[in-house]
Amino acid sequence: MVAKLASQKRRMEVVGHGALRNAGRVARSDVVLSTAGLKGVTLYEPTEIVMSARSGTPVYEIEALLAARGQMLAFEPVDLGPATGAPGGALSIGGVFATNFSGARRVTAGSARDNLLGVRAVNGLGELFKSGGRVMKNVTGLDVARGLTGSWGTLAVMTEVTFKVAPLPQTMLTLAYTGLPDDLALEAVTAVMRTPLEVSGAVHLPKACAERLKHPKLKDVDQPVTLLRLETFSTSIDERKEKLKAALKVYGTPRELDSEATWSLWSEFRTLSVMPFSTETSLWRIACLPTKAAEIVAAIQKFMDVTAFYDWGGALIWLEVPAAADAGAADVRRAVSVRGGHATLIRAQPEVRASVDVFEPLKPEIERLTRGVKSAFDPDRLLNRGRMYADL
């Protein structure tokens, strides 16, 4: 299919089930190429913690299959659909790796990219190729599979992905500290991430964000809340909990959420429920150093009203800003870049996403390599042209 369209030099917009269509730049295309029909798990070996699936397979189907065998996707893919006004539950496994958006457990389990083992894909010349494989360790040639992650379908259309899965934790627990201002909360989070307690999720919600929590155990909260998740086998979780509380005793006494409550609470973050869709606001995703996170948000706050949600122990900020012609890009980018990191515009009106840089602009020498890599895969720029950068 791609080969035929490529031979006609037709520009293709690559989509799955549409979960990501309102995020990123709008691709300039002649035709829509959908992977929605490429469905099904093609390999699942629970004892080797490995699975292969066609790229259009919905994530919820994969997770249901895994759960039946006591396993999961450890990197907790984030479904941007609800936050961007696209349907929820439409996220496909191909979209997960094309964007490399990973959830809270990234701090211990790594990103989607880290858990990817192999791909089959078609490049802009219509050539079907494979990279990687189904084994955990593989250094046979260039790591093209991981190189495709985060390229938003601009290099190749993945047709099948192979990835690592993980056992479901037997017991989970969340400690919720309330009332901490951002800087103090991130100081506490940074301290626990330095311990070997393997906190598998560390998020902080300032007051405005915390008030949006729907979870029955936390919906009464009217102040900032800092959430730390522990997971382990049942008999040891109390020991870890006590160690964690001891390490953080100066930050107050936390509420405790049991396994079931922990599961449902952290599932909310998988759909960014605290950053619901709105045309009144835009949404940024900022990668930064945990020790700079609070400072970045404070710096941006000088210019506009913001609502932040800190994930990954402070290494990721989801930041809601008022809708504006440039979505606050100049102020956001300045605040981030001087402190190290980069910002991606996730939600904004299409005309805004068309006019500002959605992805952080590249340094000239990196841009040169980026253009080179694009032309190595897709010399005529037929795949998702403009999806990441205006003329790529």
Add this chain to the structure above:
Amino acid sequence: MPHIELPEPDVGVLRRRPILIEGLRNRVGADLLILDEDGRRAYETDAFTAYRRIPMLVVLPRTTEEVSKILKYCHENDVKVIPRGAGTSLSGGALPTEDAIVLCISKMNRVLEIDYDNRFARVEAGITNLEITSRVSANGFFYAPDPSSQLACTIAGNLGMNSGGAHCLKYGVTTHNVLGVKMVLIDGTIVEIGGTVLERNGYDLLSLVIGSEGQLGVITEATVKIVPSPEGARPMMIGFRSPEAAGSCVAAIIAAGIIPVAIEYMDHAAIEVCEAFAGAGYPLDVEALLIVEVEGSEAEIGILLGRIAEIAAKHDPKTVVISASADQSARIWAGRKAAFGAIGRISDYLCMDGTIPLAQLPHALTRISQICAEHDLKVANIFHAGDGNLHPLVLYDANKPGDADRAELAGEAILKLCVELGGCLTGEHGVGIEKRELMSSQFSPVDLDVQMRIKSVFDPTWRLNPAKVFPLAATEPMRAGRPASMPEVA
């Protein structure tokens, strides 16, 4: 053992050697150059010692800027460059050619920055793997990938080969533990790829660079993740009557939802040699031994090892020994980590490095024994069982005519078997020259073209570590200066 073809040196370049020496001397100074034959001979091979070529000259830069000047000069003067760390490659990744210069970054070995709150260390790429851990261990941190050569091997080499180690079942390999690199392209351009934050901006060029075996650029600095050290760790040994029992025990442990930090497998031949060498207390009356290590607090370790022992009991083990002391743990690991050296004392060997899906383990071991028997050779098997990474050591006698050649052929057959069984040619040692020609057994011509085009983006004239990784015939046009497989840029 002239089994692997090395390209003929470019006589024109060899003739220009005096001019090149003068040119480099003018740019970086004479004290960075090694010119005399004895000095250069130290760089004629790496740990894949069957192949040797003395390079035209060796240069030992101290800064990224010097690396840039050297590469720019070589680029402008059409000279091939072999990047080198400590020269511990088992696949010939750092093997020179006579018409190339060796650019060795072992003098660049400083720690530049350690940030415990943000959990990274920025280092010069010539630092050894173990040195990073030594520098952060007092503060309760370590650098996770732990290849057996970690005392000697450099981070630059680890990045080139995407090195693993025994503990990557839990912590991942190099690509999971690096945040960014500073790299010099062949034209001398200094680029920073990735950084100190967890996620990259734009295309994941870092993924392309890690494991690229010096094909894309010379890495001079790396920002690596540092990880809080576990409260404790302890191994146990489980001896089995058959490889099948050991294999199904590994599967059962993982199926039970336990992911240990490491699961190592040794067959009878390897156990005997390692025990004789290290006195680790390995059982000698078993066909297969698993070393399983878990981490956590004292209580957690006890619970986990107890559960693993319960699972093992269902697989008819001959011995189950939980390490009782730090000393015993150290000896158990010392035996395993010394395995290659120990076997080297009794025989010459080729260390293979294929991976297979775990379910294929018993079948693979049977076939490996058959293959070696067909070649009239013995084999010892060491294996990172948790992740399917096999290290069959094909034993031969270098003094016996034909033995080494047969060992290479047996090795090739073993790697092809790995691919047939759904695995791959190399799990952590890299392709180098050793597995170059076998790449076509794992990859189609298009798969290889896709990779080679990326190489051409970073190194359009194929001057960096040429004649490696890809089949020689496939790269001939590019090495001759004709980027044939590169599509036209629109």
